[in-house]
Every structure is written in structure tokens, then in C-alpha cells.
Amino acid sequence: MRRALALIAAIALTGALVISAAAAPAVTPTRGGTLIVGSGVDAVTLDAPMITDSPSATVSEHMVESLYRLTPEGRIVPMLALGHTVSADGRTWTIRLRTGVRFHDGTPFDAEAVKFNLDRMLDPATRAPFRFLISRITSVTVVDSSTVRLVTDAVFAPLLAHFTHSSVGMQSPTAVRRLGVDYARQPVGTGPFKFKEWVRGDRVVMTRNDDYWGEKAFLDEVQFRVIPDDGSRVAALEAGSIHVAVRVPPREIERLKTARDFTVFVNDSLRTIYVGFNVTRPPFNDVRLRRALNHAVTKTAIVNGALFGTARVSDAPIVPAVEGYSKIMTYEFDLERAEALLREAGYSRARPLRAVFHHPSGRYIRDAEIAASIQGLVRRAGIELELRTMEWGAYLALTNRPQPENDVQMYMLGWGTVTGDADYGLYALFHSSQWVPTGSNRSFYKNDRVDALLDRGRTTVDQAERNKIYAEAMKIIMDDAPWLFLHSESQVTGIRHTAQGVVVHPAERIELFKAWIRR
């Protein structure tokens, strides 16, 4: 990965990534204790292939591991796999698996288990939202107990990157079969922590897996507590009732600088925040209106206001740390232009453009506030948006409906390109085969040229060539404006000094694999 270096550089600029190393390199970790993370939203599901959001993935990855892993530095390293070979035609992959690994329920992790998990995700009946990650696989065969062979229908460049995704996590076939629909509440994986309990809307608790195949965790117990209110989460951190607070409101950074017991870190994220339009229905089937909104919003004001400068105005649908990124363009703030476009499309102050704008609350940094800012900003161009705030789970369900019944006009979302590869950041969102509920194309965007380019990007191995393909695709996408392009977030995390070794991963995960409590 050529971009890996850039990623490291960016992280170094924005703060220590591995916090323990920065704080106390010489101290030896102590075993024991409970570490509590205050998160903004509860996990939605803990059945790996059904996970679509990083809060769920963060919890899940402590218990369920994938074949490969994307390190915080942006490298792909083997996890439950030991290594792989690819045939000369690039379509047959042979993956060797780690031996002697068992799931938390004692079921052996072997080639059969891998086949079970991959087949389950590939089965359309499972309705795995991120099936596209591995959809190019046509067959999974067990060679022997520690080797699987995969055949893809074409050369599939990002496969290894996709194997790092938490959706492709390896779960105990026994438990999945036995628990059925209840599995989603009590996952069984191979990870360094075992599931203990999940009190809906309050906390998920895990305990150390003492039979872990790798280096065992230091902590006895890990808790992810749900504290939806940003201010409350910060208060809990200040009071010491939690060790880590995710999504600290950026406005608070200044005030919290004086805190003695904890530090607020600003880390890069692979996430882009955007407002999508449904391009198949009026009014936003008219590209002029989509462009008008892009021109009417002062992105810098949002970045400097609600986000206190901790974000970066988007100049492409993906962030610079993603492999395949290049700078495309930014819609300049231009009220006259916006109004001219609106007039062209038949709207005026007397007959203003009206639309309903759905947005989540508590999912992204200051999401509701940003939505309200957008509403207030476009008001100046004579656009009247009606805001609909929704709870995360219901919001996802609402925007996830198939095109014929999906009447959402405008919706705010973020996409973390957690595999670090442009395919994941573009294919899932803009390819016409990925319309929800199959994929994540909630705008129902369809452009044959873009489809062809994204298909070529997947099957091209040469990275320079891929970059060119993606640049062309992104240019068309930004011109078509199926989104109101906003910004890329940073992760603002408060960590108490007693909590050591906490890792803030650019894929928006808090990792506690090697964390410990200093006494």
C-alpha cells in the first residue's frame, strides 16, 4: 500500500496514535481491571455480516476476528489467516489458516468454519449489507483443515483489503446455527475478549479470553457504555466514571486542555460526511437543484463552527488517506450561482424549493447541529428544508428501503472507507448494482460510465492505472452531484491517563486489545 506512509504521516501530525507508547514507554503493563469506554450510540447488531456501522464493529472486533487486519498504520496483515497465494490468472486464491485456534465456545476454527462464514455471507438469503465485499467469489472449497481455496469470477484487486472488514468476521458455526436470530445478541468469535452481556441501550460487557491464540489481553473486563448525550459523555470522562469518551464535541477541546487527568486526542478518520439526494425522484432528479444546494452551503463555516476546525472540507468523495484518492474539486460557496440554478429549475423566493431532510442524531460529530446549520444556510438561498431527526437504527432502516418505496429526499450520512481502498469507498456508494437494500447506494445513483469505471477499478491490478480510473469516476460523480459534499471528520477522543495502550484506529475503532489500567 503506497498510501500507508501518507496515513502514518497524517496520524503523526494529529496526535499520538498508540497512546501508551507516548505516555509511558518504560512501564510494564499490569494485568486486571475493567476499562470503560463511553460511546455515543449502542451497537445495532453483533452478528458480523449484518454490521454496517462502526460503533457495532468496534464492539464486535474485540470478540470476532477476520482473516486479515488493517493496522492503524494502514498495512494489511494476516490475522486468522497465515498467508495466501494467488494463481497466475489471478482468480484462484489459496489461503492458509492459523491452526490450533478455537472459538469461545470450543468449536475449532478451521477451513470448514471459514467456508461456513463466507458461504453464509454470500448467500443472498442472509441479506448481508456488505455482501459486495466478497461477491466476486464464486466458490469456497476446503482443501484441508487449515487451507481454503477461493475462486473469483474475475481478477479482484481489493479482496485482501476486504478480508480485513469486520463484516467478514469469523464466527462459530455451532453458535450461529444453534442461536439463530438470537446470535446477534451474543456473538461467539476467536477474539481476545469473550461476550458477557449486552444491556440494550446501556452497555456491552466482555471479559478476557484466557485461551486466546495470540498475546492475551491485560484487562479482565471491557465495557462499552452508551451515553448518547455528548455533554454527558464528557462529564462522565471528567468525573472518571469512564476511561474513554468517543466523539468529544470539538467545541469542548479548548476548555478541556486544562484537564489534568485526561487528554483529548484528535485523530484522522477515514470517514466522509455527506448529504445524499434521492436522484430518482423529484425534486432532486434535477441536477441543477443538487448543484444549487452544493453552492448554497458554506462548508468552511460548518467546519469552523460545529466542528471547531477539526474537519477537512471534502475535495473528493473519499479522504486522502484512502488508496485511490485524488483531489477532484469543491463546490465553491456562491449564493448567486445557487439562486440562478434554482431560477433555471423554476423556483424562486415566491415559489421556494421545499424538501424534507432526514438526519441521524448522535451518530456523527455534531450531526444534528450540522443538519440544522445546513437548513439555516440554504434558507438564505430561498430553499426551505424541513428537518427530520431520527434515532440511528430507525434512520438506517428508513433510508435503506428499496427504490420503489423509498421516499427519503435528502439524508445525511457518513462513510468510513475502513478497508483503506477506494473500491470500498466508491463501489458501495455509487455503483448502480449497489442500490439499497442490496448495497449502500442510498441515492439510487446510476451512471453507466461510472459503473464501467468502478468495475474496471476492481479488476485492475496496477495501482497507477487504478488511481487514474478512480479519478475519472470521481470527477463524473462530483459533477453529477448525487451528494451535497461536506467534509471528512476527525476522531476527537478523550482518554484518561490511567487507561494505557488504547488505540484510536483511523477506521473509527477504539481498540483495547493491548490496553491496561495504570494503578
Place this chain on the structure above:
Amino acid sequence: MWAYIVKRLLLAIPVILGVAFMVFAMVRLVPGDPARIIAGEAATQEIIEGIRKDMGLDRPLLKQFATFMGNALRGDFGRSVRSKAPVAGEVAARLPNTVRLATAGLFVAIVVGVSAGIISAIRPYSWMDTVVMLIALAGLSMPVFWSGLMLILIFAVWLGWLPAVGTGGMAHLVLPAVTLGMSTAAIIARMSRSSMLEVLRSDYIRTARAKGLAEAAVVNRHAFRNALIPVITVVGLQMGTLLSGAVLTETVFAWPGIGRLLVEGILSRDYPIVQASVLVVAMAFVLVNLMVDVLYAVVDPRIHYD
């Protein structure tokens, strides 16, 4: 007395049935297909069909209600849309927190309310009385969710004495309990003041004073107990304020109780959760009222029931 209690119990039955019917009818009144509403937007067609069969939507309404009641009595409220887990478990996990909060709130309300009322009544129309009654009036007009925020501002943000939100030790309970108890305390204070005043003016107190008993003894031994009876009534009447106040208080303090479960349920359109939590809170209210009435019959021998 027993006849009265039995009668009171029998009278509660239509109310309980009515409440259950309203909760049952709720999802049928929401625009859209009830099965889909119960299953959630994201549910597959098979799940919706399954629920349609379970609910028996093709059968007569009363039969559907009978099924609903039968399930509810067995503690079966279906599965949560969001978590796919049985609703009963989610409610059971939250209920103890609400009970804890409501009990603590009630405690604050009674202790603060009764003492404020007595302080006022001992020297009526003094500056002390005026101040206490003004505070009571303010407490009465202050919305629970705002007084909670003000308490957080003062005791957690400015003074840093108490944790602002969440659950944990006793310290976490203080602010929510005070918030919840405040408006009820105000009502109890007003009630116990007037009740105390009435008792202090009564003949037997005058007799007690005439016997030369110390004022403290008069208040403690005679007046207090008799003044308490109307206060008990008020406490009973205030259980509703307390329960609905809990819904708001839980939101202010991120207290994982049944009230927050209900609000989260509505915001996430998780109707099985909404149904179960509404039913539990309303039933609790009906039962508490019943208990207060029965208790009243037991403690007050002066009242005769026919």
C-alpha cells in the same frame, strides 16, 4: 373494610383491561400495516408474514385482543425491532432502575415536603413561612427537565460535588432523586402546612397545650400524626406526577430506566418496546393507586366503608 377492598379491586379490573386495550389498539391506529409496524421498516417479508400470523390480523379484533392479553400475561411482548431480543427481557433489565429512582424521589419528596410544611405551619405568616412557601411555589412551576439541568449546572458543573449523569453508586442517585422529588415535595409541603395548621387549631391540641405539654411534644406526639393522614392521600395522588416525572428525569440524567426505554422506543419506532413499557408504567400507576387506597382503608380507622 374487606368489602371495600374487594370492591376497589373489582373496580380496577375494567381500568386495567381498558389500559391494555389502548396499548393493544395503539399499533393498529398508527397509519400503515400493523404487522410491518411491529416488525420494523427493515424486516423481511417472511418476518412480516410471521408476525401477521402471530397477531392474527385476519381474525376479529376481540380475538386478537385476547391473544395479545394472553401473551402479555405470560410476559410475551414479542421481539424488539432494533435488538431482535425478547422485549420482556429489555423491560426487566430497565425496570429496577426506574423503581430505584422513583423510590428515592418519593423519599426526597416526603422528607423535604413534610419538614417544609411543618416548619411553615409552626409559625404561620412568619418570614420563614413566606420563604418556604415561595420556594414551594417555584418548585411547583419548574419543569422537571429544567430543574434537573439547573441542578447539574450547579452541583456537577460549577461545584463539582456530584456526578452529572449515568448510573453508579449512591452519588449518582442524588441529583436525579432530588430533581424528581422536587415538585412533589412542593405539593406535599403546601398540603402538610394546611393540614398541620388545621390540626394545631383543633380542640384536642388546645387541650394538650392546656395540660401544659411542651410545644415540641404537642407537635410531635399529637399534631404530626394526625396531620399526616391527608398527606398520605396527596402522596398517593402524586404517584402519577412521580412516574411521569421519572420519564423526563431519566432523559436528563441518562438514567437507563423504563422511561428512557419508552422514549428511545418511540424515536426508533420500536413499537413492541413502546407497547410493553407503556403497559408497565400505566399498570404500575393503577396498582400503586390501588395500594394507596387499600392502605388508606387500613390505617385510618375513622373512615367507614360500605
Place this chain on the structure above:
Amino acid sequence: MTRPLSRSRIRMVWVQFRRNRAGLVGLAILTMFLSAGLFAPVLAPYDPYEIELESGLKKPGPGHLLGQDELGRDMLSRVIYGARLSLVIGVIAVTIGVGIGVPVGAISGYFGGLPDLLVQRLIDVMLAFPGILLAIVLVAILGVGLVQVMVAVGIVSIPVYARLVRGQVLSLRSQEFVDAARAVGARSGRIIWRHVLPNTLAVIVVQSTLQIASAILSAAALGFLGLGAQPPAAEWGSMLSNARQYIRLAPHSVMFPGLAIMMTVLGFNLLGDAIRDALDPRMRI
């Protein structure tokens, strides 16, 4: 029993009322509230919806007397417009409550029998939902939003009026003047309308002042829970719900909307008590 509100009676009541200091304070508060509500566009120094992202959460100062909220909107203007919204909520809710509750209570009380029994049980059931819970249930059915909240809060006040009026009608039904009207052959509808209801007017007026307060409070509570008015509405409850995120950075944004709710409710409570006392001095505790 209470008497109908004749002109001379109103004058007498006013004489009584003027002696009540608390009532006058309440009246003063409510005058402020009413004028804020009615003349909001004139009184508000800024457009309550105009954002100024660069000066979000600014503390109170000469330009913005109550400071600015997280989007840089003028707090004073929003609080003033909040009075307007609350006024609308209160009036609509009470209109629904009176419009349905009074006839239901009157008919149920006048005729008695099975309909009365059914209405009474229905009211029992509605009152079995403590406080704001019934409004929450209604919002769960109707959906989240300002209009839905007005309807929900209005429906919640129906049983209050129905029960009140029914009690009044029950005691009036056997009065001589009603008997007299019946004797001359007046129809029931006419008797209720001409003879019974005017006599209940006083209690309805008293109840309504208290009911407006309770409607405003409930609507604000729903707004606070996120079930009521949606952003960017300048509604006190939802303003509080937004502002509490910034309780540490900008306490002013939490103080003023809450203060506005408290003052308004206090005003109505004081006024309601005073009117009640003035109408019937014996009702005083």
C-alpha cells in the same frame, strides 16, 4: 353551586381579584407573555431562524442580550418567538379540550345511564396513564412533530373537562330552574345549552387557565424528549434539548428557555388560583 358570569358578577370578581397580590403578579407575568406572543415579530430584535455559525454559543452581551445559541441564533428572539409558539399550543390544546370535553361531559352528566357509564370508564382509562404518559402514547400513534403534539396535548385535556363539567351538570340537573325549563317543554339540547352550560362557565374558565399552563408544560416536555417540535423551531422545550449539550460552555443557553417556561407556568398558576379565589372565596384552603 356557581352562578353564571353576568356583567356585574365579573365586576365583583375583579374587585375581589385586585386584592390578591399573587394574582396581580401572575397577571403581570402573563401580560408580558401574551404581548411577547402576539407581537413577537415587532419585539424580537433578530430573525429567530437566522444563523451565524461563526458566533455560536456567544455569551450575553450588548448585541445579543441573552446571548446566542449553538448556531449563532439570537436567544432573546428565540425565547420571544417561543412565547408565540407556546401561546398557540396552549390555545389550540384548550380549544380541543373544551370543544370535545365539555359537550361529552354535559351530555354524559345530563342523560346518565349507559352512555354515561361508558364515558366514565373511558375517562378512567385515559386518566390511568400518569401525567405526560398519555401524551407520549398519542405521539407514538400520531408521530413526532409540533402539530401532533398540539393534538395530543389537547386530547389529554379532554377527560379533565369532561369530568369537571359532568360533575357540575349532575348537581345542576336537579335544580329548580332546570326543572322549570323542562316543565315548559324545552328540549334537552336547549336546556343544556341555555340553562346548564352557562352555569358551568366559571369553572371552565378557571380550569382553562390551569389547563393552558399544563398544555404548555407538556408540549415543552415532549419537545425536550425530542418527540415534539422539531428543529429549528423556536420552541422552549426543544431549545433546552439542544442547549443541554452545551451546558458547560454556554449555561445561558440552558437558563433562558427554562426560565421562560417556569415564569409562564407560574403566571398561569398564580392567575388560576386568584381567579378561583375571587369567584368563590369559600374554595380557598
